[in-house]
Amino acid sequence: MKTLTTLLALLLTMTTFSQSITVNTNTHTVPELVNNVLINSNCVSGSNISWSTGTQFGSTNGIGYFQNTNPNFPIQSGVILSTGNVLNAGGPNSSSLNDGNASWTGDAALENTLAQSNITMHSVNASVLEFDFTPISANFSFDFVFASEEYGNFQCQFSDAFAFLLTNTLTGETTNLAVIPGTNLPISVVTIRNAAYNSTCDSANANYFGKYNGGAAAAGSAINFNGQTVLMTAGATLIPNTPYHIKLVIADRGDSLSDSAIFLSSNSFNIGQNVLGANLTNATQNAVCYGTNQVINSGLDPQIYSFVWKKNGVVIPGATSPSLTVTTPGTYSLTYNKIVMPCDAVTDSIEVEYTPQITFPNPKDLNKCNTGAASYDFDFNINTSYIIPLNNNTLSASYYSNLADAQNGINALSTVYASAGNQTIYVAVKSSITGCVAIKSFQLKVTTPPTAHQPNNLEKCERELNSHDAYFNIHSQTPSILNGLPAAEYTVTYYTSLEAANAGTAPMYTTNYLASNGTTIYARMQNNTDGACYSITHFQIIVHTVPVAQTLQSILQCDPYVLPALSYGTYYTGPNGTGDMLHAGDILTESQLVYIYANNGYCATQSHFTITIVDLNHVGPNSGTYCDNFVLPSSQYAKYYTLPNGGGTQLFAGNVINTSQTIYLYYQSTTGTFCHREREIQLTIVPSPVITNPSNVFSCDAYMLPELAVGTYYAGPNKTGGMIPPFTVINYTQDIYIYAESNTTPNCTSEKHFKVYIGLDQMQDVNTCVQYTLPALPIGNYYTGIDGTGEQLHAGDAIFSTQTLYVYAISNTGCYDNEAFTVDIALPILLATPNVEACASYTLPELSVGQYYTGTNGSGVALHAGDVITSTKTIYVYVNNNDGCHNQRSFVVTIHPNPVLDARSDMDVCGTYKLTPLTVGNYYTAPNGGGSIIAAGTVLTSTQTIYMHAVSSFGCISDNQFTVNIYITNADAPANVTQCDTYTLPALTANNKYYTKAGGPNGTGIELMAGSAITSTQTVWVYKQNIIRQDFMCYDEHSFVVTINHTPYINTIPNVNACNSYTLPNLTVGNYFTQPNGTGTMLHAGDIITTNQDLYVFAQTNTVPNCFDEKSFHIDIYNVSELPNKYVCTGYVLPSIEKGKFYTGTNGTGTLLNPGTMITSTQKIYIFGHSPLNPNCSDESSFDVIKLPMPEIHNVPEANRTICDNDGANDGQASFDLTSLNSIILGNQTGSEFELTYYGNMDDLLHNTNPLSTTLLHSVFVKLINNLAPRLL
DSSP states (O other): EEEEEEEOOOOOOOOOOOOOEEEHHHHHHOOHHHIIIOOOOSSOOOOEEEEEEEGGTTTOOOOEEEEEOOTTTTTTTEEEEEEGEEEEEEESSSSSSOOTTTTTTTOOHHHHHHHHTTTOOEEEEEEEEEEEOOOOEEEEEEEEEEEEETTTTTTTOOOEEEEEEEEEEETEEEEEEBBTSSSBBOTTTTTSSSSSOTTTTTTTTTTGEEOOSSSGGGGOOOOOSSSOOOOOOEEEEOOTTTTEEEEEEEESSSSOOOEEEEETTTTTTTTSTTOOOOBTTTTTTTTTTTTOOEEEEEEOTTTHHHHEETTTEEEEEOOSSSEEEOOOOOOEEEEESEEEEEEEEEEEHHHHOOOOOOOOOOOOOEEEEEEESSEEEEHHHHHHHSSSOOTSSEEEEEEEEEEHHHTTSSSOOEEEEOOOOSEEEEEEETTTTTTEEEEEEEEEEEEOOOOOOOOEEEEEEOOOOOOEEEEOOGGGGHHHHTSSSOTTTTTEEEEEEHHHHHHHOOOOOSSSEEEETEEEEEEEEETTEEEEEEEEEEEEEEEEEOOOOOOOOOEEEOOOEEOOOOSOOOOEEGGGGSOEOOOOOOOOHHHHHHEEEEEOOOOOOEEEEEEOOGGGSSSSOEEEESSSSSOOOOTTTOOEEEEGGGGEEEEOOTOOEEEEEEEEEEOOOSSSOOOEEEEEEEEEOOOOOOOOOEEEEEESSOOOOOOSSOEEEEGGGGGOOOOOTTTTTOSSSEEEEEEEOOOOOSSOOEEEEEEEEOOOOOOEEESSSSSSOOOOOOSEESEEEEEEEEOOEOOOOOOSSSSEEEEEETTTTEEEEEEEEEEOOOOOOOOOOEEEEEEEEEEEOOOOOOESSGGGGGSOOOOOOOOOOSSEEEEEEEOOOOSOEEEEEEEEEEEEOOOOOOOOOHHHHHOOOOOOSSSSEEEEEEEEGEEEOOOOTTOOOOEEEEEEEEEEOOOEEEEEEEEEEEEOOOOOOOEEEEESSSSEEOHHHHHHTEEESSGGSSOOOOETTTOOOOOOOOEEEEEEEEETTTTTTEEEEEEEEEEEEOOOOOOOOOOOOESSOEEEOOSSSSEEEEEEETTTEEEEEOOHHHHHHOEEEEEEEEOSSOOOEEEEEEOOOOOOOOOEOOOOOOOOEOOOOOEEEEEESSGGGSSSSTTTTTEEEEEEEEHHHHHHHHHEEEEEEEEEEOOOOOOOOOOOGGGGGGGOSSSOOOSSSSOEEGGGGGHHHHHHOOOEEEEEEEEEEHHHHHTTTOBBBBESSHHHHHHEEETTTOOOO
């Protein structure tokens, strides 16, 4: 199984500048690089070592040995394979690596490997290292870092490649180990990249991208490549003692520009010598499961090797086999050696850790009530929800009928399991993180249905007077209801109705439940694992009323108090009915607290009140004498006054009485029976003697004590040491006390103290190392000059330099004295250095005294002026005279880091570039945060220098800049084209080419030349490539659609000859029209043509442009002449006709009638003829000759045509309605074909003008026509 894992490197901080790797091509031969650097084992080695690099093709060496001390690069030493000159691989990243030449070939095996992942590559400048080996164990791995110049600028366009090809030489199977973990995707710049360093393409597997070394990061880069991956591990599981071949190869793509390299870690090439495999730790999620054993197997043959096992460096007695069973955590090591032909012993170690114990509650036994059934359904989900918290997504539970199945994880039971009961079930709880399992068991039980025991009623006093309710803890009944049944198996819930209890729904809350007297509570005792197994009982809530204890107000009065009668309750001297019982009528003469207690046999209550009998002898102070003042104490219910009966000024507790006076303690009732009491207090204030505050006295040789106005001199305090009379001469320095007393009761005293100095004491010279602090003087002052001259100094002043000082004192009489002393300071003044805060670094300045150190008292590292401090630390300035004196001062140098700007370097991009987000700082249009801010995400469309500027909270500044060079390449963008049948590609502007697919020469399409004919609808791409320089090009492409509409094709249509009519047939293409170009009337298939005419068949695409075709044909229809039916009065003369002949029978039968023949009787006449066309056909028509009778105008009787002149004019004229005669004139000629009209004269009748319907004429003309024969009238 192939593996590739990421290793985490420990990042260290340094206060010095970063170092570059060093590369050497001479210290090791290539075989030494394999066996001494990569493998470095005495018992296993590579063989048949071969290599290939640029030196074999007249170019540079791409294979070498490197060493590293820079923590920014995760490998300390190893082998480098490069597509260029390895000697140029060391940092900083200050130059472009484009080594190699055209003669340095690529590698076919690498190209074939990439082809299997559908990656095409023409490789050049390949560096190859390959060798054979035979592993002694199944373990194979090595650590590496991939680095490339293509990161950043070219990570979206180019991709050098490499491969680690491992081949089992017995089977011939080859596997590429240089793939992204969990995939078959080869590692390259394109497959591992971070868009933060080039936004023109998305990130890919960015978690494996290690570091970008461009821009601001270039100076500190350990390598001279723009970017690098994290430390990665390639690995595989091998077949021990089977020969393998490994080929390590890296190559440039296409040309020698932008080199790449593989850095292989020394001593990491495990070709089986590390026989114990990977560490078993919690960090790698493969630790050993708690409580289990782990067999560590080397896989080595005990016939070939000898073994010594150790744990934590201590040999394990008797452990001499190739495997070891581990039961505890620790570091286990195996030293193995060949028994025959021994080489140096090889030791491999493995760290073994155990996972934390999976802890969960013991599962519950599941119970079912015995109903006599053969089996019962037990729900294991009850235990799952109990033992695994709801928010724990890493543990799962499975259930088994026996321990072996639980241990092996087989035959798991369904979560609802049918059992007859009395069965042990095992639950296995598994961690999805570690895969470890913990197993516990529980029982399936079938039990007798329970009976809930009826508890006693709950009783309580009402919560307040007349509330008739109280708060109850209902759950206190549970133990009684269970009556010894285990609470772990049964749960008791409470309800306010029997229905709810039976349903087990809406249980009541059981703590501080407010219930009224007489409430019934129902208790349901239910089996915890069988909801159908329950029993119900009930109990009552009894609330007792609380008796009323009468409440009395506290009493303050002058006279004894008589207890009144109580309406409810009894007097007691103690609480809760304790002490002495008192009775109504009892007389209380002393102040006291009295309780009223009421009890109804179940509930009790009480009140209390205070009785205070006024007695001023027990309130306030007594008369007395006091020194200086008296502070009035509290007087309780009485008040202080300056005059009797509450007169004068009221005084208050805390007032200070400074003079002798009489005050009065006075009480007067404010309620009830009036009374008052008063007590006189005489306060005598005796002032203490006042002694003038004396000062210390200096005298040169003697001092006479003056007489005192108050007090007496003593040699000691409090009248001790003997009295000293006034005018005593003091000849030596001594303390004098003045004591005075009032000689009253009490005796009020005062005391003062002063000192008489006779001359100055001799001062001792001072020798010290650093400084001397002047102590306080009993007399006199310090001066820097004799006789009080120079600068006066004070006690507490610090002396830092050697000098002579003077103590000078002068008496009231003008005599004075001096005492000189020398202060000798051994060390020069060490000035305090203030703390320093700086950005990035601080350079130590010159010192006038002392030496810089990193530790106290000259310890640590000695520093010098000019040293650069790059991290926060305390600096000590230390001076030592090597004669026992030393001094130091310290200051803190706080180094605030400059903001760490993200690495950005110059970019060459095509078209546009989007600025990626910065971790700190902003983009600007001008240096030093000048110009305007450019927001992350801004898309640049033209070449621009971008400035990065960041300021820390302390004010430290970091600046960087990079230039985005944007190259615009615009391919021709033809519009979509629609043509009929064919389109000829026109010429394009320079460097534009046509292709049938996207991607131009890098795609899968075919180039089309200008002038090519496009005969089918297709998308055509115009691709333009702009080579900026040899290693960088931009391209643009546009597509347009050529739509080819194929012109319909209409076959030639022959002319048509037909007799009588022609039915238009169906068309496969187009439509019939009576005029060309689809004009005239459109005809349809099935239409009947009866006349000679030209028709057009027109077909079109209805596109723009319109593609069409048209064919015309002539239809010649042979039709005999057709005559309408003829209505005649006398006869019908056959006319001449164009086609056909007259016959009396059909189809030319009967008598042939010639034109001019008179037809005098009603009959059918046939016109028949043969066409002169090919093919020949005949046609026939017919018409009827119908002979009609003449219309008859019947005579109108005179009576019907005579009217009276009754219109009032009496002029012999009257209007006559002619239509009234119609029926008489027509008679039985009633058909609609008869037309009757009246006229005033014959001329109008003959010309059909001026018809009449009424008239004044005496004569009218009548005309009757049969319209079937218009001449018949």
